[in-house]
Amino acid sequence: MTKKTDKGAAKNVTRRTIVKGGTGLGVMLATGVAPAIVSEVGASKMRKVQFMLPWLFVGGHTFLFAAAADYWKKRGLDVSIQRGYGSGAAIKAISSKTVNFAEASYGVAVNGVSKGLDVVAIGAKLQKSPIAISCRKDSGIKTPKDLEGATLVGAAASGDTLMMPGFARAAGVDIGKIKRNLVHPSKLISSVLNKQADCTGTYYVSNAASLASKTPAVHFMYADYGLQTLDLGLITRSDMIKNEPALVQAIVDGAMEGLKLQLLDPGKSLDYMIAARPELKTKSRELLLIHSGNTNFLSIGPAVEKNGLGWMDEKDQTRTRDVVIKYMNAKKVPAIDKLFTNKFAGNIKLSKAEWAKAKKLSANNDPAKS
Template sequence: MATTLAAAGCDDGDDKGAAGGTQTLEKVTYLTSFGTFGRDSFAYVAKEKGFFRDAGFDVEIKPGNGSGDNVKAIVGGQAQFVPIDLTGGLLAAGGSGGAPKITGFTAVAAIQQRTMAAIMSLDGYGIATPKDLEGKTIADTPGSVVRNLFPTYAKLASVDASKVKFENGTAQTLFGTLAQHKVDAIGQFVVGKPTIEGIAKKTAVLLPYSDYLQDLYGNVLITSSQYAKDNPEKVRKFTAALLKGLQASITNPEEAGTILKKYVPTANPQSAAAELTLMGPFVRSEAAGVPVGALDSQRVARSIAILQGSGQIPAGLTPEQVITFDLVPNA
């Protein structure tokens, strides 16, 4: 599979080679999960600290725009590695809503052990419980897992989904749209709380999907099925480098926020650190002995059953169709 040859923006030479510049690095493109918020700082940390370089990669990091677009980028060859919400991947692979099933991608590691998907509103907007969403307008990106999973969440939370309106937004505009009260709520991850509160100067109201969907994983790292088949050791090395950056970020979120600011001048390092602090418990599983990055096939099967039970995907999808367990850390 051909990899992107463009050099990374804001590259300070971190990935150019090992000592003496003798190592030939493979150039790959990595998309963040959603914009350039603190929750995605770990990729920049892996780059800044040389983890990617040491693994043999020169990584160009670009902002992603949610699970739907990120899956398309992998399948279309615009990127080699991206994080997506695993539930979004299951919906895509299962043919949610009668849409054509999307193949050609595979997950190789977990980023978060629990879903961070949520509906976010602000104090004073009239939303305190899931039922309050009826008659309200939510902005989100078209391919967002929050949006795609909403029918299942609504069913379990006793919300009439037909009474909730969605309108399109982008990763860059959602916070501003909510802060200006152009909509009543947005699709967002729970770790976005400090960022929206800093922008809107109001208290955020969160309706986490995990209140009703406790088996669901959060983001997972995916690559193309063909790349994984042809380059299993490269996938393992890239995954290990990224997870090393993830562990460093949640261990020292202030440092990660500073590194993000270096690569993304518009970033707020304090908000980034706050997001990473909130994300820490989602990365470190509460179950003893589960390593960072691990994925459990039985738990994924339960997630598939939830989606099938709510009518979002038809029967037939298996965990192995979406995850290459041989490449998952400590599998």
């Protein structure tokens, strides 16, 4: 009898000690709820997660590799990052459950939802759209109207291609007078450099910089012609939000910790990506840092400064939806609460001094100065 009492007392003391210690295990014992990212209390096995990029391994994605090496790992996640083939392909991969998380252009995602795809924006990276048309300067093209009669190449599933009709309408360009050719993503820049095309659809955060590094170029930002949207950011499906909120939270928080590092120490963030993708050692480090700088410049805005990284202001959500309806002729577009959620965003913040540093580091990456 005494032995049974002592055993019970020891058990109670152990439980109180754990709960008082405030550990994750203590929280689980106190609440009776285990995080969704572990299969059982004390499990050490990492959960494997597939993440799809919207494009190639460029400097604007270094934050994700920092997350994979450190910030996701410390949350119990083993994340494999795979290259993408355009935002259109990424949202289809999410909706079809090929992957559970990806990065994609939010305008393309909203348009996809209007066509029946299951995609939800869970944390914006860019506060301003990076989508552009980039042309060789020696083509003589100085305004969007000059695109009429020019040759433009694009990738079939890329956001710039999917939103091109909207840009043409907004800029007063007769899209029927543009010679548009679809090519493999790897042929976009070379087609322009070899003068097989005058211009290519680009993202300012990636291949626009790659083109400009090889020849003088002019860029027409979609946002400057009315197509301003929240853009590249994290996406998942509605069933993941409902059934695995702890996993979604871990993905968003880890990614945003990585983005904070990219904003404040682009070189260190890049080192993470090169370590994971050794083939990038043959690429220009300077160019990869330009990618990061361009990304960082477009990632800064009042909404994230006030509310934390990933945050999507309601006005920006509405504007993104309106752009898709007006310029992409989207029908049956759900309300913004079905397209975006801030439930998981805003936990990772920068101090006033850190924001000042981030702005200073990316000041020369303003597209207006290119």
